[in-house]
Amino acid sequence: MSGRPVKREDFIPDEVWVTGDDGFFLVPLRRTEDPLRWLEVCRSDQAVTIQVDDGSDRFDGKGIVPTSSCSAPWVVDRMLDLLDVGPGMSVLEIGTGTGYNAALLAARAHAGAVTSVEVDPVIAERARSALARAGHAVTVITGDGTEGWVERAPYDRLIATASVSVVPHAWVEQTRARGRIVLPFAGIFDGALAVLQVESDGTAWGRFYDTAGFMRLRNQRPDPHLWWIGEDDANVRTSGRYLDAPFRDSTAGFVVGLWLPGCTTGKIEEGGPAKTLLLSHTPSQSWASLTAGTGNHEVTQYGPRHLWDELEAAYDWWMATGQPTRERFGLTVARSGQAFWLDTPEQTLTCS
Numbered sequence: 001m002s003g004r005p006v007k008r009e010d011f012i013p014d015e016v017w018v019t020g021d022d023g024f025f026l027v028p029l030r031r032t033e034d035p036l037r038w039l040e041v042c043r044s045d046q047a048v049t050i051q052v053d054d055g056s057d058r059f060d061g062k063g064i065v066p067t068s069s070c071s072a073p074w075v076v077d078r079m080l081d082l083l084d085v086g087p088g089m090s091v092l093e094i095g096t097g098t099g100y101n102a103a104l105l106a107a108r109a110h111a112g113a114v115t116s117v118e119v120d121p122v123i124a125e126r127a128r129s130a131l132a133r134a135g136h137a138v139t140v141i142t143g144d145g146t147e148g149w150v151e152r153a154p155y156d157r158l159i160a161t162a163s164v165s166v167v168p169h170a171w172v173e174q175t176r177a178r179g180r181i182v183l184p185f186a187g188i189f190d191g192a193l194a195v196l197q198v199e200s201d202g203t204a205w206g207r208f209y210d211t212a213g214f215m216r217l218r219n220q221r222p223d224p225h226l227w228w229i230g231e232d233d234a235n236v237r238t239s240g241r242y243l244d245a246p247f248r249d250s251t252a253g254f255v256v257g258l259w260l261p262g263c264t265t266g267k268i269e270e271g272g273p274a275k276t277l278l279l280s281h282t283p284s285q286s287w288a289s290l291t292a293g294t295g296n297h298e299v300t301q302y303g304p305r306h307l308w309d310e311l312e313a314a315y316d317w318w319m320a321t322g323q324p325t326r327e328r329f330g331l332t333v334a335r336s337g338q339a340f341w342l343d344t345p346e347q348t349l350t351c352s
Helices: 035-042 073-083 100-109 121-134 169-173 250-258 307-320
Strands: 015-019 026-030 048-052 066-070 091-094 114-118 138-142 155-160 175-185 192-198 204-209 235-239 263-269 275-281 286-291 297-302 329-334 337-342
Touching: 015 035, 026 035, 073 100, 073 155, 073 175, 073 192, 091 100, 100 114, 100 121, 100 138, 114 121, 121 138, 169 175, 169 329, 175 204, 192 329, 250 307, 250 329, 275 307, 286 307, 297 307
Parallel strands: 091 114, 091 155, 114 138, 155 175
Antiparallel strands: 015 026, 015 048, 048 066, 175 192, 192 204, 204 329, 235 297, 263 275, 275 286, 286 297, 329 337
């Protein structure tokens, strides 16, 4: 491995994406056109977007959705500290991105083996080239990160740089007993870092830390097309309660989200004071919305699950339990699925 320090700008491509003058679209910032600003972005303490809209050009040279980035340095450092990589360890990274994080892993593992899996072939090849130029011995695989990379298993450590709402059991299977997994968990309102220890019985368990917002694994992205399916058959009621705390309070949102696995959420700003809050659940095709009124509010629910009722029940549970913080919650992953708990794995949350 090269003795050179790991510099972020050595891994960031010559074209990055920044917010345009209109405050909405992302626009390209090219090193060849503005090298000083490009370097300033690379050396900032913020995430750097390196791809938008999965590399398509749907908006004529502009972008809407960031789909690959180099994470903020403080987040990278925090996750590496939680991962606790030592010399000689074998490490699997899910989500190569620029290759910067993989280079940092290689620097910590020294003579260990670092493997990184990237789903996007263009990004994977660019990372391979950057790592080779910088002299870091990392094997970059183009493939589906949810499957891990069994050819070099078992690993001492596994780290994901894209968030998940369902932890693939393949990651547990490919990590040796007493090994560690660090990943960003994607809740429906807010996320957190999860640190899991793998056991010899094929399970992994651990706690949540900090707040974390990462791009989703591509095959775990929420379905944006559920809203208003079956609207004519939806159940409508009025409520004097406007429950928006999970939408605006980070802790409330994270905890309530544990009770509503499989859901996604949104907010629609309307004319005047009216505001619509949304929930949807992909497997059941259920959705719910609350639209603000003047005193009474309209709750609309469709499908086998009454999502807004579940949201209210989860929030009331959190309040009655003393508003526990995210660090008191944990996650157990088994072959049969995953479960959330409060304080100890024996106190499992009963999710729908």
